[in-house]
Amino acid sequence: MTPRDDLRGVFAPHRRLILLALGLLLLTLLAGTGLLGLSGHFLAAASLAGTAVVGFNFFGPSAGIRALTFARILSRYAEKLVGHDVTLRLARDLRVWFFRRALPLAPLGLGRFRTGDLLARLVADIEAVDGLLVRAIGPLLALLALALLAVAVALCVLPAAGMLLAVVLAALGGAIPWITARGVAALEDGRAAARSELRAAVQEGIEGATDLAAMDAGAAWLRALDQRSATVSRWEARRRRRLAAGAFAHGVVTALALPAMLWVLLSSTHDGRISAAAAAGLFFMALAVLEAGAGIALAWQSLRAAAASAQRLQSVTGQPAAVADDGTDAPPMQGELELRDVAFQWSDTDRRVLDGAQLRVGVGECVLVMGDSGEGKSSLLALVLRLRDPQAGHVSFGGMDLRALALAQWHARIAWLPQDAPVFSGSVGDNLRMGAPDANDARLWRALAQVKLEARFRESPDGLDTWIGENGATLSAGQARRLALARALLRDAPLLLLDEPTAGLDQDTADELMRDLAVARADRSVLIISHDELPAGVAHARYRLRDGKLVREETR
Structure with a gap:
């Protein structure tokens, strides 16, 4: 019982x-x-x-x-x-x-x-x-x-x-x-x-x-x-x-x-x-x-x-769950993320933010989805994270509908960097281990090196124990964003979801961060939601969300 x-x-x-x-x-x-x-x-x-x-x-x-x-x-x-x-x-x-x-x-x-x-x-x-x-x-x-x-x-x-x-x-x-x-x-x-x-x-x-x-x-x-x-x-x-x-x-x-x-x-x-x-x-x-x-x-x-x-x-x-967690299947370790004929609208509106949307993120691919505010980019991420289910169509990973997967196991396959990813009061190591609690120091240093932060903390006498303050008070906006990205990269997940990863950064810092990501992600699949363009060579495919449709555009 x-x-x-x-x-x-x-x-x-x-x-x-x-x-x-x-x-x-x-x-x-x-x-x-x-x-x-x-x-x-x-x-x-x-x-x-x-x-x-x-x-x-x-x-x-x-x-x-x-x-x-x-x-x-x-x-x-x-x-x-x-x-x-x-x-x-x-x-x-x-x-x-x-x-x-x-x-x-x-x-x-x-x-x-x-x-x-x-x-x-x-x-x-x-x-x-x-x-x-x-x-x-x-x-x-x-x-x-x-x-x-x-x-x-x-x-x-x-x-x-x-x-x-x-x-x-x-x-x-x-x-x-x-x-x-x-x-x-x-x-x-x-x-x-x-x-x-x-x-x-x-x-x-x-x-x-x-x-x-x-x-x-x-x-x-x-x-x-x-x-x-x-x-x-x-x-x-x-x-x-x-x-x-x-x-x-x-x-x-x-x-x-x-x-x-x-x-x-x-x-x-x-x-x-x-x-x-x-x-x-x-x-x-x-x-x-x-x-x-x-x-x-x-x-x-x-x-x-x-x-x-x-x-x-x-x-x-006591609020009812937004989605039913009654799936039992385990998702594959790697697979293609696909949205097929997806329709979705929020319960408090009659407008469909997604209407027949089609999207494919192949294994090891980096895909960018762009669109104006209110077009439904966050709704798209909510469906992929399975915070909500579509009213029509299917969202699948490795050919398996997300509704058939155990929710906790699906989330274990995802590393998510939200738009307002927090940097917590504590040390650098404390923040990084939230992504990988069992990671040793060597692995943490490698993650920092991937996002070009290793030198910043090697210079500190406390190293990984460096205190970074409430909301990353001792870091610049770019450093805080990189630290959050390093935490996401430490998570051993095949799919990386990034929501406005360059928000609040100047253009040079944003471009440098995205180029570092292209190297650090290795063979992971990446879905990026952003208002901004990415530097050339970062994304394999680019979609624009407009009127509920995902239209593929030429990449630079």
């Missing part, structure tokens, strides 16, 4: 640690409640005994108090240790689950989400969900068990006190969730949306700081940021008011319950139905249970926040 790939499937492997954490939390509450109840009983009994200590059991209760004290200390420590351990494990697995579910949706399926919004879901929403056990479900279950046990003990000792305690705890269990949960779904959704907007604005401002400075728009951005911060503050204030209302309700119920409990106990003591020491023990036990119940409001709010965050995560990961 395959494991569940939903949120429950993330929690299931940790159920033993989860149950242990819940048990320790309950043990801590029981030890604290028992400690206060026993202390009250002991102090009352000792006071009543006075100097007549003959026959008074001093050592038994005092030993029980010490035992409960140590039990509470140890269980509290163990509960924190286990609870934090399982929370960190869940945080790790939730992030892995989110990436595993979200990455197949990229780049097209995540286009409607802002980067800041995705970042908020990855950080804030996962933080709310991974704390579901220690901040919400754990305390609520432990409080429920404590309440049931305390009521059972009170009913056995004095039924009237037990019934009163049951009524009070039922009132707390009903009133506080009602106060804190009313409209909380809308509150948590609004709060999460406001925080996402703030994160997105901060991130976009940092990324566009140069443009903001050039256009003297920094002050306007800061004002917009202040407005978003104020919106977040308003949502947080509403959340705190809701929590304060729950705490106030708890205080009111407790303020009414304790005098009523004291009256019942004193009356019963006066009538001789219960000893004064037992009455003191019951009173302090009730006090401990009511004090523990102060956490109900926070636990309920955490529960609702986690539920809202879980829905936000699943709104990303």
Whole structure:
């Protein structure tokens, strides 16, 4: 049986640690409640005994108090240790689950989400969900068990006190969730949306700081940021008011319950139905249970926040796959890429960006596809990458339709250099090993030599460990592009797809890069999507995309 790939499937492997954490939390509450109840009983009994200590059991209760004290200390420590351990494990697995579910949706399926919004879901929403056990479900279950046990003990000792305690705890269990949960779904959704907007604005401002400075728009951005911060503050204030209302309700119920409990106990003591020491023990036990119940409001709010965050995560990961991954065949190691009578249109438009398109990239050939913006070049790449399937016609490799191939195995045959190929914060070696995790240093240096970057990093005292900064801050645009190309070349794949490989480069740098590519690609097949012409001798065939048709042109 395959494991569940939903949120429950993330929690299931940790159920033993989860149950242990819940048990320790309950043990801590029981030890604290028992400690206060026993202390009250002991102090009352000792006071009543006075100097007549003959026959008074001093050592038994005092030993029980010490035992409960140590039990509470140890269980509290163990509960924190286990609870934090399982929370960190869940945080790790939730992030892995989110990436595993979200990455197949990229780049097209995540286009409607802002980067800041995705970042908020990855950080804030996962933080709310991974704390579901220690901040919400754990305390609520432990409080429920404590309440049931305390009521059972009170009913056995004095039924009237037990019934009163049951009524009070039922009132707390009903009133506080009602106060804190009313409209909380809308509150948590609004709060999460406001925080996402703030994160997105901060991130976009940092990324566009140069443009903001050039256009003297920094002050306007800061004002917009202040407005978003104020919106977040308003949502947080509403959340705190809701929590304060729950705490106030708890205080009111407790303020009414304790005098009523004291009256019942004193009356019963006066009538001789219960000893004064037992009455003191019951009173302090009730006090401990009511004090523990102060956490109900926070636990309920955490529960609702986690539920809202879980829905936000699943709104990303629960999107249906754009293509069915039901192929089982393995693609050949090498083959001809062919588009035959391909028709394709996006779901939100009636215009066919490809209409009867024909394309052939032979083994070892380099083919250039040109066209104006909006003509469908990116759609063509989406079909080859099988991010989408055509409405008509076939896309095949080595004579096998891509829909018959296992998607992961097809992607293993492709090395892709997207138009905005990122250079990640880290070292040169870190960036290159993303293309070939097992590559040794010698292979990395060869890849750098293929794109004319070897000398640049040989001169550095750190060599492959040279730090290149966020988004390649220490590199020029041409060097960053070459480094991304070297990473793609390191990938042992027979088909190389390049999307606007010369975008943002001056003509001389672009021509030099393409000439280096012609040598470095060896016997790989290459499909290049570009607005620009390539230097003579780089491409074996050239197509122009116009009105959905691929028209072959003469190469230079």
